Amino acid sequence: MGRSNTECQWPEKKSRNRSRIQIAFREISAVLVLFPALLGLSLPSSAWAQTGTDAKPDRIKANISRVDRDFIEANTKRSRDWPTVGLDYAETRFSKLNQINTDNVRDLGLVWSYNLESSRGIEATPLVVDGIMYQSAPWNVVHAIDARTGTKIWSFDPGVDRSKTYRGCCDAVSRGLALYKGKVFEAAYDGRLIALDAATGAKLWETDTLIDHDHSYTITGAPRVFNGKVVIGQSGAEYGVRGYVTAYDSETGHQLWRWFTVPGDPSKPFEDASMEAAAKTWDPSGKYWINGGGGAPWDSITFDPDLNMVYVGTGNGGPWNRKLRSPSGGDNLYLGSIVALNADTGRYVWHYQETPGDNWDYTSTQPMILADIKIDNVPRKVILHAPKNGFFFVIDRTNGKFISAKNFVDVNWATGYDANGRPIELPAARDADQYESIPGPDGAHNWQPMSFNPLTGLVYLPAQHIPVNLSPEKSFVQNAAAPGKLGGLLGGNIGFVFNPPKSAPFGRLLAWDPVHQKEVWRVEHVSPWNGGTLTTAGNLVFQGTADGRFVAYDAANGTKLWEMPTGTGAVAAAATYMVDDRQYISIAVGWGGSYGLTHRATEYQNPGTIYTYALGGTAKLPAFVKYQTEGLLQGVKYDPKDIREGGEIYVAAACVACHGVPGVGRGGNIINLGYVSAEEITNLRHILFHGPFRDQGMPDFSGKLTEGDVGKLQAFIQGTVDAIRPKSR
Numbered sequence: 001m002g003r004s005n006t007e008c009q010w011p012e013k014k015s016r017n018r019s020r021i022q023i024a025f026r027e028i029s030a031v032l033v034l035f036p037a038l039l040g041l042s043l044p045s046s047a048w049a050q051t052g053t054d055a056k057p058d059r060i061k062a063n064i065s066r067v068d069r070d071f072i073e074a075n076t077k078r079s080r081d082w083p084t085v086g087l088d089y090a091e092t093r094f095s096k097l098n099q100i101n102t103d104n105v106r107d108l109g110l111v112w113s114y115n116l117e118s119s120r121g122i123e124a125t126p127l128v129v130d131g132i133m134y135q136s137a138p139w140n141v142v143h144a145i146d147a148r149t150g151t152k153i154w155s156f157d158p159g160v161d162r163s164k165t166y167r168g169c170c171d172a173v174s175r176g177l178a179l180y181k182g183k184v185f186e187a188a189y190d191g192r193l194i195a196l197d198a199a200t201g202a203k204l205w206e207t208d209t210l211i212d213h214d215h216s217y218t219i220t221g222a223p224r225v226f227n228g229k230v231v232i233g234q235s236g237a238e239y240g241v242r243g244y245v246t247a248y249d250s251e252t253g254h255q256l257w258r259w260f261t262v263p264g265d266p267s268k269p270f271e272d273a274s275m276e277a278a279a280k281t282w283d284p285s286g287k288y289w290i291n292g293g294g295g296a297p298w299d300s301i302t303f304d305p306d307l308n309m310v311y312v313g314t315g316n317g318g319p320w321n322r323k324l325r326s327p328s329g330g331d332n333l334y335l336g337s338i339v340a341l342n343a344d345t346g347r348y349v350w351h352y353q354e355t356p357g358d359n360w361d362y363t364s365t366q367p368m369i370l371a372d373i374k375i376d377n378v379p380r381k382v383i384l385h386a387p388k389n390g391f392f393f394v395i396d397r398t399n400g401k402f403i404s405a406k407n408f409v410d411v412n413w414a415t416g417y418d419a420n421g422r423p424i425e426l427p428a429a430r431d432a433d434q435y436e437s438i439p440g441p442d443g444a445h446n447w448q449p450m451s452f453n454p455l456t457g458l459v460y461l462p463a464q465h466i467p468v469n470l471s472p473e474k475s476f477v478q479n480a481a482a483p484g485k486l487g488g489l490l491g492g493n494i495g496f497v498f499n500p501p502k503s504a505p506f507g508r509l510l511a512w513d514p515v516h517q518k519e520v521w522r523v524e525h526v527s528p529w530n531g532g533t534l535t536t537a538g539n540l541v542f543q544g545t546a547d548g549r550f551v552a553y554d555a556a557n558g559t560k561l562w563e564m565p566t567g568t569g570a571v572a573a574a575a576t577y578m579v580d581d582r583q584y585i586s587i588a589v590g591w592g593g594s595y596g597l598t599h600r601a602t603e604y605q606n607p608g609t610i611y612t613y614a615l616g617g618t619a620k621l622p623a624f625v626k627y628q629t630e631g632l633l634q635g636v637k638y639d640p641k642d643i644r645e646g647g648e649i650y651v652a653a654a655c656v657a658c659h660g661v662p663g664v665g666r667g668g669n670i671i672n673l674g675y676v677s678a679e680e681i682t683n684l685r686h687i688l689f690h691g692p693f694r695d696q697g698m699p700d701f702s703g704k705l706t707e708g709d710v711g712k713l714q715a716f717i718q719g720t721v722d723a724i725r726p727k728s729r
């Protein structure tokens with residue numbers, strides 16, 4: 001599906017006189033987007049006018065105590081509140097509110113803004129019940145806010161050790177919170193599940209959800225709560241972990257059940273029959289269990305109260321390259337799958353594997369929507385899903401049977417799915433020594449939530465194209481992963497690639513008809529990595545964009561009806577709710593996440609901010625802060641013969657993942673090393689060894705890089721910048 005986008009070109013194609021090396025390095029910035037989150041920028045925090053709150057703890061306690069299954073199901077009928085991350089159990093992000101609609105949306109104005117005082121990605125949709133808003137920010141700082149006025153009620157900082165941020169691949173993000181019977185639940189980056197008193201922010205209990213701390217586990221996903229159980233997965237499949245989901249008692253934090261996504265060491269007893277079955281699809285000669293095999297369920301978990309099933313979206317293989325993980329092949333269950341579990345026991349019920357034998361970081365963790373739709377005039381209970389691999393899936397959620405799949409952007413790894421729901425693969429995608437992966441590892445759709453409007457019958461999907469050249473990693477050391485350690489990255493599929501991808505990246509908003517599996521309308525954006533969507537009974541779709549706008553479209557045809565600037569790129573999805581009979585819309589903005597670490601599409605770098613809008617709102621936007629850097633790096637001494645080896649170190653030590661390619665692009669939410677002062681690069685050893693940015697998550701390279709490596713890195717950084725510096729005539 002999808003017209004090809006030929007008018008966009010890589011910028012370098014327009015200029016002719018560039019050396020091969022600079023082109024290579026430019027393309028690496030698009031290639032390697034998935035490693036430890038390092039430097040943040042410290043931002044000035046502006047003063048925000050706030051007008052107070054009358055939200056007293058007793059009132060909050062009384063209201064949030066009501067949030068249980070009955071409340072959430074009742075709210076699904078009217079959408080007055082936004083009590084769960086995806087609005088309802090089905091995670092439709094379709095609000096029945098229509099006070100704001102296509103006729104009056106032009107009168108939408110700002111009511112308040114709230115400074116989250118952060119410089120990293122904001123990915124969470126706020127929860128709002130009875131006018132009390134709960135928002136999670138980077139490193140899991142939780143804010144409780146009066147939604148009428150934007151006044152802080154309380155905030156809670158769980159004290160995540162920021163110097164360990166490099167343990168995760170893709171920024172210090174949190175995808176949201178959960179509410180249940182008077183408590184706020186959050187899963188912290190360091191693996192703790194924490195219950196807070198919704199009225200006061202006091203910690204009620206916390207539990208360590210990680211099975212070990214030697215492997216590089218983190219958590220970025222939102223917990224889900226149902227029937228007194230808090231369910232959470234974790235992240236780390238780029239770094240060698242074994243994925244699992246666990247349910248905890250919402251009152252006490254005691255573990256109730258756990259289900260692993262991939263099998264463990266076959267010489268030990270299997271945890272359950274589903275693991276025994278899965279092990280048959282892995283080649284034990286890969287010794288995959290030493291590093292876990294992957295499958296980290298780092299985002300989507302949904303619940304169907306009627307079927308009493310929990311649906312888990314599982315992650316990619318670790319390492320990505322199947323030849324290293326499972327040398328003789330195999331589907332490697334349950335990577336890249338949707339798995340249904342019994343909600344009471346966590347026992348496996350069914351699975352559908354969207355990407356058998358993953359080789360490309362094609363996770364199925366992307367947000368699911370449970371919908372009841374008619375297909376061939378027969379009512380079906382389905383899951384709508386657009387995982388990274390570029391196909392839109394409709395799956396029967398009662399039994400996991402494949403109904404249909406269609407690519408929603410161009411893909412080059414498979415031509416389609418057969419009637420049994422198996423992809424028809426193109427051999428080059430696994431066998432080529434160098435392969436332009438489309439979709440690339442950032443996916444044709446990533447975690448940015450889609451929404452489904454039953455009135456239009458359309459899914460609003462933030463789609464993208466970020467091609468990446470993959471090549472088997474020559475220096476890969478089997479089962480020796482450790483972030484920030486030379487040669488220890490677990491990609492296994494990312495060599496030092498010299499040729500740029502042939503196609504240009506893009507981002508677009510798609511309106512997708514899941515019944516007929518076809519695109520109905522699209523909006524082209526200036527950049528990939530745009531926000532999740534919200535749709536309403538006012539016939540509207542709302543989306544934040546990478547280039548710093550919050551936009552409303554007509555849900556039927558995609559006509560743009562309204563927009564406001566946001567002062568930074570927006571990636572999270574918005575929420576809407578009623579307070580005192582007035583409909584509000586809130587979005588938390590803050591540029592970041594995997595692609596956002598190294599790329600940007602705005603000239604502004606405002607701190608993470610919640611914007612709240614209503615009809616007739618007249619509040620002023622906060623001042624926008626220009627993104628500023630030093631000029632192009634100049635004057636660092638180096639030996640040109642060190643450039644190439646320095647580049648290999650720059651890739652292997654994962655510098656490129658957070659800092660991009662020196663001088664190519666001016667950085668995402670982390671600085672590009674081509675735009676810092678010569679002193680900083682001259683003194684690089686002081687930054688690499690026991691350096692000053694450890695408290696922002698940069699690894700300490702002591703003992704991992706040598707003094708000689710430092711000189712080579714300096715050569716690569718300054719040499720690359722010199723290669724691309726515009727020549728004076």
Ligand SMILES: O=C(O)c1cc(C(=O)O)c2c(n1)C(=O)C(=O)c1cc(C(=O)O)[nH]c1-2
Nearest residue numbers: 170220235236237238296298315442593594
């Ligand atoms: O395999 C994993 O464990 C894992 C974890 C995460 C994460 O926790 O954020 C991401 C990914 N993979 C990933 O592949 C990916 O594209 C990605 C994007 C983002 C983000 O927040 O922007 N996280 C992640």
Ligand SMILES: [Ca+2]
Nearest residue numbers: 237238316361
């Ligand atoms: Ca991944």
